[in-house]
Amino acid sequence: MHHFHYKKNQMYCEDVPVSEIAQEVGTPFYLYSHATLRHHFLTFKKAFEGVDHLVCFSAKSNSNLAVLGLFAGLGGGLDIVSGGELFRGLKAGIPSKKIVFSGVGKGEEEIAYALESDILMFNVESFQELLLIDQCAARLNKRAPVALRVNPDVDPKTHPYISTGLKKNKFGLNVGAVVDAYKAAHDCANTDVIGISCHIGSQVTEVAPFIDALLRIKELVATLEAQGISISYLDLGGGLGITYDQEAPPHPTEYGKAIIETLGQAPVTLILEPGRVIVGNAGILVTQVLYTKAGEEKDFVIVDAAMNDLVRPSLYDAYHGIQPVVRDQEGTAKADVVGPICESGDFLARDREIAQVQSGDLLAIMSAGAYGFTMSSNYNSRRRVAEVMVKGDQFFVVRKRESYEDLIRGESIPPFL
Numbered sequence: 001m002h003h004f005h006y007k008k009n010q011m012y013c014e015d016v017p018v019s020e021i022a023q024e025v026g027t028p029f030y031l032y033s034h035a036t037l038r039h040h041f042l043t044f045k046k047a048f049e050g051v052d053h054l055v056c057f058s059a060k061s062n063s064n065l066a067v068l069g070l071f072a073g074l075g076g077g078l079d080i081v082s083g084g085e086l087f088r089g090l091k092a093g094i095p096s097k098k099i100v101f102s103g104v105g106k107g108e109e110e111i112a113y114a115l116e117s118d119i120l121m122f123n124v125e126s127f128q129e130l131l132l133i134d135q136c137a138a139r140l141n142k143r144a145p146v147a148l149r150v151n152p153d154v155d156p157k158t159h160p161y162i163s164t165g166l167k168k169n170k171f172g173l174n175v176g177a178v179v180d181a182y183k184a185a186h187d188c189a190n191t192d193v194i195g196i197s198c199h200i201g202s203q204v205t206e207v208a209p210f211i212d213a214l215l216r217i218k219e220l221v222a223t224l225e226a227q228g229i230s231i232s233y234l235d236l237g238g239g240l241g242i243t244y245d246q247e248a249p250p251h252p253t254e255y256g257k258a259i260i261e262t263l264g265q266a267p268v269t270l271i272l273e274p275g276r277v278i279v280g281n282a283g284i285l286v287t288q289v290l291y292t293k294a295g296e297e298k299d300f301v302i303v304d305a306a307m308n309d310l311v312r313p314s315l316y317d318a319y320h321g322i323q324p325v326v327r328d329q330e331g332t333a334k335a336d337v338v339g340p341i342c343e344s345g346d347f348l349a350r351d352r353e354i355a356q357v358q359s360g361d362l363l364a365i366m367s368a369g370a371y372g373f374t375m376s377s378n379y380n381s382r383r384r385v386a387e388v389m390v391k392g393d394q395f396f397v398v399r400k401r402e403s404y405e406d407l408i409r410g411e412s413i414p415p416f417l
Contacts, residue, residue, distance in 0.1 A: 002033060002036045002281045002282060003033040003035045003036045003390075004018075004033065004284060004364070004366070006327065009326060009327040009328060010325070010326055010327075011323065011324075011325045011326070011327075011364055013031055013033050013284075013390040013395075014033055014034070014035055014390045014391070014392055014393070015390075015392055015393040016390050016393060016394070016395050018031065018284075018286060018325045018362070018364065019325050019326060019362060021286070021388055021390075021395050022286055022288070022325070022362055025386050025388060025397060025401075026386070026401065027286055027287055027288040027304055027305070027362065028285060028286060028287040028288070028303075028304055028305035028309055028385045029285075029286050029385050029386040029387065029388055029401070030283055030284070030285055030286075030368065030369075030372055030373050030385060030386070030387045030388065031283060031284050031285075031286055031387075031388050031389075031390065032062075032064075032066075032067065032279075032282055032283045032369055032387070032388070032389045032390070032398075033282050033283070033389075033390055034070065034389055034390060034391035034392075035391070035392075036281065036282035037067060037070055037071075037278065037279060037282045037369075038070065038074065040277065040278045040279070040281075040282060041055070041057070041070075041071055041074050041076060041278050042074060043252055043253070044252045044256075044272070044274050044277065044278060045074070045075070045076075046253075047252040047253045047255065047256025047257070048256045048259075048260065048270060048272065050260065051260055051263065051270055052268070052269040052270065053269060053270040053271070053272060054077050054098060054120075054269060054270070054271050054272070055075075055076050055077065055272050055274065056076070056077035056078050056079040056098065056099070056100050056271055056272065056273050057071045057076050057077070057078055057079065057273070057274065057275065057278060058079045058238050058273050058274065058275030058276075059078050059079060059080050059081070059085040059088065059089060059275075060079075060081055060085065060275065060371075060374060061275030061276055061278075061279055061280075061370040061371055061374065062275070062279040062283070062369060062370055062371075062372070062373070062374060063085055063088050063374050064373065064387050064398055064399060065088060065091060065092045065398070066387075066389050066396070066398035067279065067389075067398075068088060068089060068092035068093075068094060069092040069093055071094075071278075072092055072093040072094045072095075073093070076094070076098070077094060077095070077098030077099060077100070077120070077271075078094045078098065078099045078100075079099075079100050079102055079238070079273040079275075080099060080100070080101050080102070080103075081101070081102050081103035082103065082110060083107070083109065083110035083113050083114070086099065086101070086110070086113060086114055086117060086119070087113075090117065096117045096118045096119050096120075097118065097119070097120050098120060099114075099117075099119040099120055100119065100120050100121055100122075100123055100147075100197075100235060100271060100273075101114050101119055101121070101122045101123065102123040102125075102149070102197070102199070102273075103123075103125070104125045104126070104129075106122070106129060106132075106133075108132060108136060111132060111133055111136045112136050112139075112140060115136060115137055115140050115142045115144060116140065116142075119145075120145065120233075121145040121146060121147050121194055121195055121233065122144060122145065122146045122147070123146075123147050123148075123149045123195075123197040123235060124146050124147065124148050124149060124181075124185070125148075125149045125173065126173065127181060127184065130146070130148075130181070130184060130185055130188065130191070131188075133146065133191060134188040134189065134190045134191050135190075137190035137191065138189065138190045142190070143190060143191070143192050144190055144191045144192065145191075145192050145194045145195075146185055146191050146192065146193055146194065146195075147193075147194060147195030147196050147197040147233060147235055148173060148178060148181050148182060148185060148193075148196060148197065149173065149197040149198060149199070150173060150178050150196060150197065150198045150216075150217060150220060151173060151174050151198070152198050152200065152212070152213040152216040152217065153174070153216075178220060179220075179223060179224070179227070182224055182227075182229050183227070183229075186228075186229050193229055193230075193231075194231070194232045194233055195231060195232060195233030195234065195235055195271070196217060196220060196221060196224070196231050196233075196234055196235070197234075197235035197237065197271075198213050198217055198235070198236065198237055199235075199236075199237025199238065199239060199273065200213050200237065200239060201239050202238070202239050202241075202275075202276060203239070203241040203242070203276060204239040204240060204241050204249075205241040205247045205248065205249040205250075206249075206250070207250050207254065207255055207258045210236070210239070210240075210255065210258070210259065211258055211259075211262050213236070214236065214259060214262050214263065215262065217234065217236075218262075218263075218264075218266065221234070221266065221268070231268060232268060232269060233268060233269050233270075233271055234263075234266070234268040234269070234270055234271065235270075235271040235273070236259065236270065236271065236272060236273075237272075237273050238272065238273035238274045238275050238276075238277075240252065240255055240274060240276070240277040241276065241277065242276055242277055242280040242281055242367065242370075243281070243367075244280075244318065244319045244320060244321070244366075244367050245319040245321070249277075252274075252277065275370055276370040276371070278370075279369040279370045280367050280368075280369050280370035281366075281367050281369065282369040283367075283368050283369025283370070283372060284364045284365060284366055284367075284368050284369070285305055285309060285310050285364070285365040285368040285372060285385075286325065286362060286363070286364055286365075287303040287304055287305035287309075287348075287362070287363050287365060288303060288304050288360065288361070288362055288363075289301055289302070289303055289357050289358065289359055289360060289361045289362075289363065290302045290303060290304055290340070290359060291359055292335075292357065292358060292359065298334075298335065298336060298351065299333065299334065299335040299336070300335055300336050300337075300338055301335045301336070301337045301338070301354070301357055301363075302338055302339070302340070303337060303338070303339060303348070303363060304339070304340065305339055305348065305365065305385075306339025306340055306341040306346050306380075306382065307339060307341055307343065307345065307346040307347070307379070308339075308341060308376055308377045308378065308379040308380065308382050308384075309339070309372075309373075309376050309382075309384075309385055310348060310365060310368055310372050310375075310376070311375050311376070311377075312371055312372075312375070313347055313348050313349065313350075314343075314345045314346065314347060315375075319349075320348065320349070320365050320366055320367055320368060321365075321366035321367060322337060322348065322349055322352060322354050322363055322364070322365055322366065323355070323363070323364045323366060324354075324355040324357065324361065324362070324363060324364070325361075325362035325363065325364055326361070326362065327355065329355055329356040329357065329358075329361075330356065331355075331356045332353050332354060332355055332356060333353070333354065333356050334351060334352065334353050334354075335351075335352065335354065336349065336350045336351065336352070337349040337350075337352060337354065337363070340380075340382075341379060341380050341382070342380065348365055373385070373387055373399075378402075378407060381407055383401060383402035383403065383404065383406065383407060384401070384402045385401055385402075386399060386400055386401040387399035
């Protein structure tokens with residue numbers, strides 16, 4: 001569910017007309033509903049009542065400080081994959097002991113920053129990374145809490161670019177190498193083995209792949225326990241999908257029930273890393289129609305948002321619903337909805353039946369709260385857009401639109417030119 005709805009043909013976010021925000025802020029902009037974010041987080045958290053658990057929101061899906069701050073206030077933790085996300089999480093008030101550091105390419109500086117920040121644990125993805133963490137911990141006179149990320153070779157049945165749990169993927173350690181890796185971690189002088197981790201992919205719309213992965217992880221935990229290596233945390237990652245078009249993903253309650261039943265009486269603390277399922281349908285991208293253009297083979301609606309603002313359609317051929325902000329036109333038309341960037345791959349929708357529009361109309365690109373702004377860029381020297389959050393009948397700019405000066409900040413022309 002979400003709090004984007006129509007009143008008298010005007011789209012509202014909670015109790016604020018979207019067109020009023022556009023008039024004041026300008027377009028394009030990302031718009032988030034506080035009520036939706038809060039409801040989704042608490043619904044997911046409640047799905048795991050009765051077992052020890054920690055909900056570590058996936059920062060890569062939406063790292064705006066206001067969003068992270070909201071989840072911090074609800075008792076949430078954070079799943080990070082960079083030093084920058086650690087910085088954001090701490091600035092937003094996430095306790096360091098609720099932060100887990102994932103990712104295949106942690107740098108030495110990032111590892112040191114995380115150790116000095118006293119995070120909950122590192123999800124280690126290779127032997128070489130394990131050795132570097134151990135060395136950094138020794139240099140800083142710290143203990144490094146670690147889990148090893150296991151690649152369970154489970155097909156999540158999602159887009160290949162966001163599948164992460166198969167043998168051919170770059171993530172984690174294959175099952176056959178895990179026991180030896182745990183022995184190595186156990187023998188490291190400056191690491192404490194406290195957990196085991198897996199993450200099979202993103203936008204997963206069935207429960208079965210999660211259960212398959214958990215069953216394989218439980219077998220590994222039993223093997224490790226038999227060898228004297230105790231596991232306190234079981235990190236199941238994230239990946240639960242949302243409805244963009246016709247998908248019918250399981251409700252978090254169904255997902256949580258299945259996980260808890262499969263887990264049984266295992267004496268571990270579950271770590272969950274939801275991202276898209278919390279923020280995806282809590283945000284939209286609002287854009288204005290610049291021109292309409294009739295071609296020989298197809299028609300185009302040219303808008304002021306582009307692939308640099310929302311890259312998912314260009315990158316994954318992903319579907320995002322497109323709705324008029326003001327429903328004042330009758331009929332529909334088939335067109336490509338495209339942006340101003342000089343790439344044929346710059347589109348938000350192709351061959352899409354949308355409401356009849358004209359220059360100046362506003363469109364809402366739906367389900368854009370996850371992997372929207374966080375994946376945006378300055379390609380074509382376009383300024384990154386504003387982010388806005390609505391709470392009740394008020395709205396707040398939680399990130400200002402970049403200026404032209406922002407585009408060249410940090411650059412310089414050397415004196416020899």
